[in-house]
Amino acid sequence: xxxxxxxxxxxxxxxxxxxxxxxxxxxxxxxxxxxxxxxxxxxxxxxxxxxxxxxxxxxxxxxxxxxxxxxxxxxxxxxxxxxxxxxxxxxxxxxxxxxxxxxxxxxxxxxxxxxxxxxxxxxxxxxxxxxxxxxxxxxxxxxxxxxxxxxxxxxxxxxxxxxxxxxxxxxxxxxxxxxxxxxxxxxxxxxxxxxxxxxxxxxxxxxxxxxxxxxxxxxxxxxxxxxxxxxxxxxxxxxxxxxxxxxxx
Numbered sequence: 001x002x003x004x005x006x007x008x009x010x011x012x013x014x015x016x017x018x019x020x021x022x023x024x025x026x027x028x029x030x031x032x033x034x035x036x037x038x039x040x041x042x043x044x045x046x047x048x049x050x051x052x053x054x055x056x057x058x059x060x061x062x063x064x065x066x067x068x069x070x071x072x073x074x075x076x077x078x079x080x081x082x083x084x085x086x087x088x089x090x091x092x093x094x095x096x097x098x099x100x101x102x103x104x105x106x107x108x109x110x111x112x113x114x115x116x117x118x119x120x121x122x123x124x125x126x127x128x129x130x131x132x133x134x135x136x137x138x139x140x141x142x143x144x145x146x147x148x149x150x151x152x153x154x155x156x157x158x159x160x161x162x163x164x165x166x167x168x169x170x171x172x173x174x175x176x177x178x179x180x181x182x183x184x185x186x187x188x189x190x191x192x193x194x195x196x197x198x199x200x201x202x203x204x205x206x207x208x209x210x211x212x213x214x215x216x217x218x219x220x221x222x223x224x225x226x227x228x229x230x231x232x233x234x235x236x237x238x239x240x241x242x243x244x245x246x247x248x249x
Contacts, residue, residue, distance in 0.1 A: 006062045007041045013048050013069035013102050019205040034197040034239050050079050063096035063246040066103025073105035084110035096188050096246050101158055104191035111166035118161040125227040127156045129173045129181045152234040154194030155203050190245045196238030200228055
């Protein structure tokens with residue numbers, strides 16, 4: 001009997017940068033390269049352009065990924081409000097939902113948590129996330145790793161953060177900069193503040209853009225680039241965590 005093809009949806013909350021379009025063909029390809037596997041179907045919905053899956057189609061998907069975004073997850077743009085409603089629906093259906101950066105924050109908001117501007121300002125570079133080891137939800141995401149690590153380094157680029165997780169959520173990762181780096185609800189909701197899908201060159205280009213548009217200062221940008229050169233994120237491990245979560249292994 002032929003195995004049913006697994007189907008996933010990327011809810012893209014950012015417009016493709018010129019660099020990512022030229023180098024990778026768009027953020028969709030970056031996400032599929034990080035989390036996708038052979039024999040799966042991945043669909044793209046540009047929610048930032050108000051492209052959403054039909055409600056009647058939701059049950060056909062095994063999981064959903066919400067990307068990062070330059071927009072505020074606590075903003076009231078009509079597409080963000082619609083996205084919150086969609087996430088509430090997916091939660092009530094028990095669907096697997098993985099939120100990355102903005103996705104982590106908007107998932108938190110939709111399910112009753114709270115977030116906003118980080119008191120400590122921008123976090124751009126590579127950050128060590130400490131893992132809470134004694135929580136059951138996290139164990140299933142890591143069950144085929146040799147051991148549960150005490151910390152994992154991840155690429156970060158954000159100035160907002162989660163302040164309070166939704167009722168029933170467990171904080172399973174934190175850092176010296178951000179109190180909620182990762183949270184989970186049962187085995188179907190996972191939020192990650194960092195960018196497991198990013199490569200170092202994507203962040204390097206993003207730092208240039210943030211500097212050029214005045215979001216960050218030159219000294220800050222230079223320091224972030226130094227850290228980027230001398231530090232490696234645990235990219236393969238993060239990708240495995242995300243795949244384990246989405247595919248239910």
